[in-house]
Amino acid sequence: MAEAAEAAEPGNLAGVRHILLVLSGKGGVGKSTISTELALALRHAGKKVGILDVDLCGPSIPRMLRAQGRAVHQCDSGWVPVFVDQEQSISLMSVGFLLESPDEAVVWRGPKKNVLIKQFVSDVAWGQLDYLVVDTPPGTSDEHMAAVEALRPYGPLGALVVTTPQAVSVGDVRRELTFCRKTGLQVVGIVENMSGFVCPHCTECTNVFSQGGGAELARLAGVPFLARPLPSPFAGSVPLDPELTRSLEEGRDFIRDFPQSPAFPALSSIAQKVLSEAPARLS
Template sequence: MLDGVKHVILVLSGKGGVGKSTVSTQLALTLKESGFKVGLLDVDLCGPSVPYLLNLEDKDVHQSSEGWVPVFADSEQRLSVMSIGFLLKNRNDGVVWRGPKKTGMIKQFLNDVVWQDIDYLIIDTPPGTSDEHITVMENLRNVKCDGAIIVTTPQAVAVDDVLREVTFCRKTGIPIIGIVENMSGFVCPSCTECTNIFSSGGGIALSEMVKVPFLAKIPIDPAVGKLGDKGQSVVALIPDSQVAQVFRKLVEEVTKSKEA
């Protein structure tokens, strides 16, 4: 089923709560706004946030003769989405599964979803370096993975955890596209000045330590937060914001190496 996927990008972090799902969804939406056909696969089985972030929680996955048909986030069918959240009867249901069952579900997501010739498949992963990540990599062996975007926040405790994800990528042969520092300052809604409410520079320090590119700092912006559960693109609705500029830059970084 991945034969029709031109490029695969992983969004990784060794720590939970750093905003991987937000980065994944806005990256997918920005790629779509840039004219690409995009798939977004949510393999965070215990905390599937993507259906909520894209306002798709009431949607259902359908079975066809070829496999699972993903949920389309737009009428033009340029953004297709798959998540275990679509398979749960209740959004509050917990996925209380042992490793083998989670592994089997991820294999189904990678092998049984009809992606229908997409330019980019963004895979939103759970935190850590455990079964789910290994399963993804095993199933991508025959598909060229363009690389991983690693998400951290500025604090030292987050950077320490994310450093382990860099080690995981190198041990498993995943190219690292670069590091993104999320929640990097707070944009005042009145004056638009950005203030560092956490520590700063963690992402840059990590990139220098491990010798991989530093891609961008994404600040906390209340205007962006209002779009958080509506499935709306920050690039389309608030194009002049700092966050919109960051995601345009991310798309440039992701696509320029593919065009070279």
């Protein structure tokens, strides 16, 4: 596989070992948060990671990784992605880098969006990556189909499905799992985000929505629940944590800077299960 990757053109995805699409049935469940923190956790595990932000109308990952205002340059094989760190262990491509201002709206019809997504896949010099994390918009729209069709030639695709505990979100995720089956995406696992609120003063976790919806959905669907309970009262799923919110607002590395946070064990557990589940399911 390594020889094939070296022989391939550097501007395609032949050098990527695993491709994961982060999906959800509805907006506001924290796909971009999970995509960002997963990439950071995988980097701290010694992996080289790329993030492809195909949420064209809401490109928030550049801000979450403190990469706003960076320029995308051209090379012989296409666009050079933006490198988030000096070691170039996380590379990022987003429509946010192509807009004249952060307030500019992407008012495009489906065909134009599809063309740009295909360009992000074929015309970006991604190089050698252990993981490419694809942050998608909500639902099962044209963007999802364009991404799946463009990425499929480069190998098996995995899906990380994000939900929140309440029944409305879980119901939407059921439809997302149906989309995965119809398009041949291997579901690597389900993540339950916003599972309780951590008090910034006493660190008590209160279930402001409900609890356990993601784990129950994973059980019924027969797919892994990636944040299984650990020896911690908070580690069953990813809680709402003010420290996590602050790190995303400021573009900080939450995995490095907040190891004592109640959200840390859950995010670390997700990354470890991706490292163990993805190679088996995407082989």
